[in-house]
Amino acid sequence: EAIVEVKGICKSYGNVEALRDINLDFPRGKLTSLLGPSGCGKTTLLKIIAGLIGASAGSVTVDGKRVSGPGPERAFVFQDFALMPWATVLRNVAFGLELRGTGKAERDEIARRYIAQVGLSGFEDKYPHELSGGMRQRVGLARALSVDAEVLLLDEPFSAVDEQNRRKFQEDLIRLRSAQNKTFIFVTHSIEEAVYISDRIVLLSPRPGRVSQVIEPDIDRS
Numbered sequence: 001e002a003i004v005e006v007k008g009i010c011k012s013y014g015n016v017e018a019l020r021d022i023n024l025d026f027p028r029g030k031l032t033s034l035l036g037p038s039g040c041g042k043t044t045l046l047k048i049i050a051g052l053i054g055a056s057a058g059s060v061t062v063d064g065k066r067v068s069g070p071g072p073e074r075a076f077v078f079q080d081f082a083l084m085p086w087a088t089v090l091r092n093v094a095f096g097l098e099l100r101g102t103g104k105a106e107r108d109e110i111a112r113r114y115i116a117q118v119g120l121s122g123f124e125d126k127y128p129h130e131l132s133g134g135m136r137q138r139v140g141l142a143r144a145l146s147v148d149a150e151v152l153l154l155d156e157p158f159s160a161v162d163e164q165n166r167r168k169f170q171e172d173l174i175r176l177r178s179a180q181n182k183t184f185i186f187v188t189h190s191i192e193e194a195v196y197i198s199d200r201i202v203l204l205s206p207r208p209g210r211v212s213q214v215i216e217p218d219i220d221r222s
């Protein structure tokens with residue numbers, strides 16, 4: 001069953017055509033990767049699904065409802081994590097809940113829980129500059145998970161993480177996904193990464209971004 005449906009999406013930036021007539025369904029509870037070379041429109045498509053930018057044509061529906069901007073059922077994890085440098089890990093993670101009007105005691109409690117889930121217990125009072133790239137990435141992931149959105153949209157979240165830690169985060173993501181039964185849409189330009197983590201891969205072709213294929217890797221992770 002599809003939770004997110006994309007119909008007839010087109011997007012141009014001035015005279016640069018980034019996406020042409022994209023039609024896709026994203027199944028609930030699965031991790032779908034958008035895979036393709038740099039510039040093929042992956043980030044553009046993800047941001048349109050997030051409601052962060054508008055499409056030139058077409059529609060996005062989430063749970064059957066048409067959306068035209070950001071909403072609480074979708075959380076976006078930015079490539080650069082978008083952390084507030086002046087705020088602690090706890091405050092950064094709790095920020096998404098703060099925006100949604102959750103009271104301080106409750107949001108701190110929830111934030112601590114997700115900080116623990118991503119393996120950062122003990123770092124609640126540190127500032128982003130005191131953490132490694134991989135740890136900052138986990139703060140961004142904890143913030144996205146803590147708002148309890150059904151759909152998590154991740155834009156190359158491992159690009160700032162070194163090769164050795166990347167596999168560990170990929171495994172964290174696989175584990176978090178099965179523990180939480182959330183829907184993930186994941187942008188990557190790495191075939192290796194897409195095959196390793198995905199239930200489904202959408203292959204976008206460059207110039208202008210079109211869907212060339214939907215692939216379902218048959219991976220036994222047991």
Ligand code: ADP
Binds near residue numbers: 036037039040
């Ligand atoms: P990808 O994420 O696959 O690398 P993008 O979605 O970032 O692709 O970009 C798709 C195309 O749109 C590229 O040609 C890129 O240069 C162009 N593009 C993306 N964002 C903008 C923008 N804000 N203004 C102009 N062109 C853009």
Ligand code: ADP
Binds near residue numbers: 038039043
């Ligand atoms: P990615 O690493 O996903 O390919 P980019 O590094 O291409 O993303 O783009 C980073 C940011 O710059 C994005 O917000 C994108 O919208 C913007 N951008 C990309 N290409 C252009 C462009 N040709 N002109 C203006 N902005 C762009």
